[in-house]
Amino acid sequence: xxxxxxxxxxxxxxxxxxxxxxxxxxxxxxxxxxxxxxxxxxxxxxxxxxxxxxxxxxxxxxxxxxxxxxxxxxxxxxxxxxxxxxxxxxxxxxxxxxxxxxxxxxxxxxxxxxxxxxxxxxxxxxxxxxxxxxxxxxxxxxxxxxxxxxxxxxxxxxxxxxxxxxxxxxxxxxxxxxxxxxxxxxxxxxxxxxxxxxxxxxxxxxxxxxxxxxxxxxxxxxxxxxxxxxx
Amino acid sequence: xxxxxxxxxxxxxxxxxxxxxxxxxxxxxxxxxxxxxxxxxxxxxxxxxxxxxxxxxxxxxxxxxxxxxxxxxxxxxxxxxxxxxxxxxxxxxxxxxxxxxxxxxxxxxxxxxxxxxxxxxxxxxxxxxxxxxxxxxxxxxxxxxxxxxxxxxxxxxxxxxxxxxxxxxxxxxxxxxxxxxxxxxxxxxxxxxxxxxxxxxxxxxxxxxxxxxxxxxxxxxxxxxxxxxxx
Numbered sequence: 130x131x132x133x134x135x136x137x138x139x140x141x142x143x144x145x146x147x148x149x150x151x152x153x154x155x156x157x158x159x160x161x162x163x164x165x166x167x168x169x170x171x172x173x174x175x176x177x178x179x180x181x182x183x184x185x186x187x188x189x190x191x192x193x194x195x196x197x198x199x200x201x202x203x204x205x206x207x208x209x210x211x212x213x214x215x216x217x218x219x220x221x222x223x224x225x226x227x228x229x230x231x232x233x234x235x236x237x238x239x240x241x242x243x244x245x246x247x248x249x250x251x252x253x254x255x256x257x258x259x260x261x262x263x264x265x266x267x268x269x270x271x272x273x274x275x276x277x278x279x280x281x282x283x284x285x286x287x288x289x290x291x292x293x294x295x296x297x298x299x300x301x302x303x304x305x306x307x308x309x310x311x312x313x314x315x316x317x318x319x320x321x322x323x324x325x326x327x328x329x330x331x332x333x334x335x336x337x338x339x340x341x342x343x344x345x346x347x348x349x350x351x352x353x354x355x356x357x358x359x360x
Numbered sequence: 361x362x363x364x365x366x367x368x369x370x371x372x373x374x375x376x377x378x379x380x381x382x383x384x385x386x387x388x389x390x391x392x393x394x395x396x397x398x399x400x401x402x403x404x405x406x407x408x409x410x411x412x413x414x415x416x417x418x419x420x421x422x423x424x425x426x427x428x429x430x431x432x433x434x435x436x437x438x439x440x441x442x443x444x445x446x447x448x449x450x451x452x453x454x455x456x457x458x459x460x461x462x463x464x465x466x467x468x469x470x471x472x473x474x475x476x477x478x479x480x481x482x483x484x485x486x487x488x489x490x491x492x493x494x495x496x497x498x499x500x501x502x503x504x505x506x507x508x509x510x511x512x513x514x515x516x517x518x519x520x521x522x523x524x525x526x527x528x529x530x531x532x533x534x535x536x537x538x539x540x541x542x543x544x545x546x547x548x549x550x551x552x553x554x555x556x557x558x559x560x561x562x563x564x565x566x567x568x569x570x571x572x573x574x575x576x577x578x579x580x581x582x583x584x585x586x587x588x589x590x591x
Contacts, residue, residue, distance in 0.1 A: 196435065196436075198431075198432065198435065199430070199432065200429075200431055201429065201430065202474065204427065204429065205427075205474055205475050205478035205479075206478050208478075225516045225519075225520075229516055231473075231474045231475075231477035231478040231515065231516070232470060232473045232474035232477050232511070232514065232515050233474070234514060235470045235473065235474070235510065235511060235514045235515065236467070236470040236471055236474050238470075239463060239466045239467040239469075239470040239471075240467055240470075242462075242463045242466065243433065243436055243462045243463035243464070243466070243467050244436050244462075246462035246463050247436035247437050247439075247462040248436075266513065266514055266515060266516060266518065266519040267514040267515070269513070269514075271513050272510065272513040272514040275506070275509055275510040275513050275514075276510045276514065278506055278510075279466065279503065279506040279507045279509075279510045280463070280466060282497065282500070282502050282503040282506050283463065283465060283466045283497055283498040283500075283503040283506075283507065284462065284463050284466065284497060284498070285456045285460055285462070285497060287497065288456075288497040289456075
């Protein structure tokens with residue numbers, strides 16, 4: 130972990146979805162001494178609750194700025210997270226699920242780098258992890274490494290010798306590790322929102338991949354998650 | 361050039377800005393037998409005329425669909441194309457100009473690939489060229505090649521063995537070559553719009569990099585460009 134001193138007054142852009150992973154990532158960026166600028170993308174996700182969580186987290190972490198960007202990925206279609214397609218509840222499988230949003234992290238990272246370049250920041254944080262995850266290809270380290278190289282080649286900052294560093298502090302953590310980090314950093318898990326398919330009374334479904342992975346993480350870490358689950 | 365037969369009924373997503381290069385690119389995609397789906401991005405560019413041109417071109421080329429996506433890059437700042445910063449008029453220089461929009465083609469290609477994946481298309485066309493251009497890093501072939509690899513690694517289609525092909529038919533053309541293609545394909549140059557800083561009466565300024573490159577192209581090709589210039 131980098132020292133507070135080293136990064137003092139350096140700005141970082143953190144992709145803050147409002148989920149547990151993004152909350153822990155933002156807190157780690159702050160702990161590392163970065164001045165945190167959060168960016169949340171309203172891509173038409175059906176679980177709007179996630180965006181409210183992002184707002185709450187930005188406030189609780191006292192970030193320098195919180196940029197909310199609207200981008201209507203719904204109009205492209207093709208995902209249970211944006212379309213009227215049922216969110217699967219049978220458990221995490223071996224294939225890429227219908228909750229996959231076409232090229233989402235590619236788009237989100239590109240936007241985050243654009244925000245970083247416009248801000249003059251060289252550090253970007255994203256809470257991807259490839260251990261306890263849903264099998265999305267855009268969470269894998271080889272994708273992140275390739276993206277960093279593409280961003281270096283395709284930006285003014287990159288060609289002028291100031292490439293972006295893409296920080297993925299959760300990359301090799303299990304969900305239990307992430308729950309542990311949440312606890313260590315003094316974050317309230319309930320500030321964040323993971324469920325893809327909340328019930329009408331505002332509870333997490335408890336059955337979608339995202340709920341299952343979250344519940345498993347806190348249980349394995351022996352920690353309490355104050356989230357209210359319908360199932 | 362691929363045969364009409366080979367690509368018949370294959371869909372391609374074409375990034376249609378409304379500029380000359382994108383118009384010629386869309387027409388080439390159509391000539392190659394692709395069913396052309398155009399995508400135009402309203403990123404808050406000050407030269408709104410460009411988006412009207414995109415609409416006209418989509419109509420003239422009779423594309424299968426034309427998707428207009430709003431994305432407020434203005435809110436990021438940092439470019440003469442979106443901010444209240446003067447567009448330079450002194451001629452094309454050796455450095456990256458202030459009309460550079462942070463990570464624009466990275467964002468646009470990511471969105472185009474997202475649209476392609478959602479549509480089930482594997483072919484993407486973008487009208488970048490790195491000969492007569494303004495020196496933007498995101499027009500260079502090494503960037504495009506790296507982007508294609510990143511998109512392969514970060515998408516369901518890519519990991520399942522159907523990577524996206526990023527077509528850049530203008531990559532090695534001069535502006536004179538592009539003007540020649542425009543003529544060969546029976547396109548009216550005036551359908552397209554290049555100027556970054558139109559005058560109040562709707563004429564192209566004639567002095568910005570984009571106008572200068574366009575005028576030079578048609579002049580060198582010995583072809584007429586019906587665009588009305590203020591200077």
